[in-house]
Amino acid sequence: MPIPESRRLLLRAALFLEEQYQGPSAAASLSCESLPGRCQQLQRLERQWRRALVRRYAAAAAECQSRLGTEVRLLSRELATLATGLLRPDPPPASLNLRELWEELQSLNQEFENVELHWRERALAVTTERIVLEDVDLGPFEIRLDLNQLRGPAPYQIRALDPSPAASQSRVTHPHVQQEQLCEGDGKPVLARALQEGRLGEFCLLVRQILRTYNAGSAYVPLSEWTALPCSDCGTQTNDEDASECRRCGSRLCERCSQLCLGCSNSHCSDCGQRCPHCDDWFCEHCLNQCERCAAACCDDCLTEQRCPHCPDPVEEPDHVPCHPPTVETAAISPSPPETASPTSGAAVQPPRLGQAAVPA
Numbered sequence: 001m002p003i004p005e006s007r008r009l010l011l012r013a014a015l016f017l018e019e020q021y022q023g024p025s026a027a028a029s030l031s032c033e034s035l036p037g038r039c040q041q042l043q044r045l046e047r048q049w050r051r052a053l054v055r056r057y058a059a060a061a062a063e064c065q066s067r068l069g070t071e072v073r074l075l076s077r078e079l080a081t082l083a084t085g086l087l088r089p090d091p092p093p094a095s096l097n098l099r100e101l102w103e104e105l106q107s108l109n110q111e112f113e114n115v116e117l118h119w120r121e122r123a124l125a126v127t128t129e130r131i132v133l134e135d136v137d138l139g140p141f142e143i144r145l146d147l148n149q150l151r152g153p154a155p156y157q158i159r160a161l162d163p164s165p166a167a168s169q170s171r172v173t174h175p176h177v178q179q180e181q182l183c184e185g186d187g188k189p190v191l192a193r194a195l196q197e198g199r200l201g202e203f204c205l206l207v208r209q210i211l212r213t214y215n216a217g218s219a220y221v222p223l224s225e226w227t228a229l230p231c232s233d234c235g236t237q238t239n240d241e242d243a244s245e246c247r248r249c250g251s252r253l254c255e256r257c258s259q260l261c262l263g264c265s266n267s268h269c270s271d272c273g274q275r276c277p278h279c280d281d282w283f284c285e286h287c288l289n290q291c292e293r294c295a296a297a298c299c300d301d302c303l304t305e306q307r308c309p310h311c312p313d314p315v316e317e318p319d320h321v322p323c324h325p326p327t328v329e330t331a332a333i334s335p336s337p338p339e340t341a342s343p344t345s346g347a348a349v350q351p352p353r354l355g356q357a358a359v360p361a
């Protein structure tokens with residue numbers, strides 16, 4: 001709902017903000033109350049352990065020692081959490097009063113085309129114009145403030161409303177935004193102060209300014225590689241205009257890795273072809289043939305009657321000597337068919353074939 005439509009809602013938001021800023025800090029919810037109970041438990045376990053040691057109950061002593069160790073570890077974790085919470089510097093309360101907080105919210109309407117209060121989620125969202133950096137149109141962005149978390153570690157997100165992410169990393173929607181988190185860079189302390197003091201209007205303007213600025217040195221993905229994808233052979237990020245596709249498998253190739261087949265003149269990746277071992281020229285698998293004798297991959301020019309230069313000419317080969325099947329005389333040496341076989345059965349008349357052993361009865 002746009003803010004001007006409901007002054008009541010705006011006032012409610014300002015009141016909520018005042019409560020958030022003036023309310024007790026996160027550290028105030030920490031307590032040392034559970035510590036004495038834990039210490040008593042430790043003392044009890046230690047007494048049991050010592051008794052078991054004196055009485056030489058080895059198994060019981062080991063059990064007590066292990067439980068004591070676990071308790072000590074739990075206590076030390078609890079203490080560490082307390083220490084971290086208490087020693088973290090508490091943000092100072094907002095220096096703005098209710099009227100000023102209300103005016104901050106109101107000012108967003110003049111600066112941003114679209115301002116929305118999502119009251120149920122306690123979220124305030126403003127939308128930027130389309131952000132175009134170095135001719136790359138990244139679309140408009142929503143700066144979404146979590147009013148519950150203004151003093152927490154991640155109080156806002158940057159959402160691409162018409163995303164045009166980096167080709168190689170879909171979660172990078174802006175050179176300085178990854179997974180909806182802005183890389184604040186040098187702006188970090190200024191942004192933190194604006195939020196701590198409740199100057200939400202100024203905060204949103206600062207964020208928009210960062211979104212409108214490009215710093216190649218700190219970009220998650222530089223704009224020069226925005227449409228780039230890795231070469232499948234060497235991994236180099238390659239823009240569309242410099243990339244080619246392997247004709248055979250379709251993989252993306254950089255200029256350096258694209259191999260030109262001398263047979264068909266198409267680009268290929270290194271997996272889809274090789275050099276002919278005889279002339280050393282590069283050919284795709286489709287344009288290579290096999291020597292019929294040694295099976296080596298070879299280009300057509302280097303094959304003579306399907307043979308590579310290393311293999312002798314078919315005419316120099318000795319005459320073909322066919323293998324003869326075993327003669328009846330040879331086969332007759334093998335064991336005779338069982339005498340008990342019926343005279344009408346074929347086995348009794350014919351000699352067994354080569355490799356066929358007759359089983360004596």
Ligand SMILES: [Zn+2]
Binds near residue numbers: 231256
């Ligand atoms: Zn490459």
Ligand SMILES: [Zn+2]
Binds near residue numbers: 246248251268272
């Ligand atoms: Zn290929």
Ligand SMILES: [Zn+2]
Binds near residue numbers: 261264283
């Ligand atoms: Zn080819």
Ligand SMILES: [Zn+2]
Binds near residue numbers: 279281298299300302
């Ligand atoms: Zn060749």
Ligand SMILES: [Zn+2]
Binds near residue numbers: 291295307308310
């Ligand atoms: Zn050969």
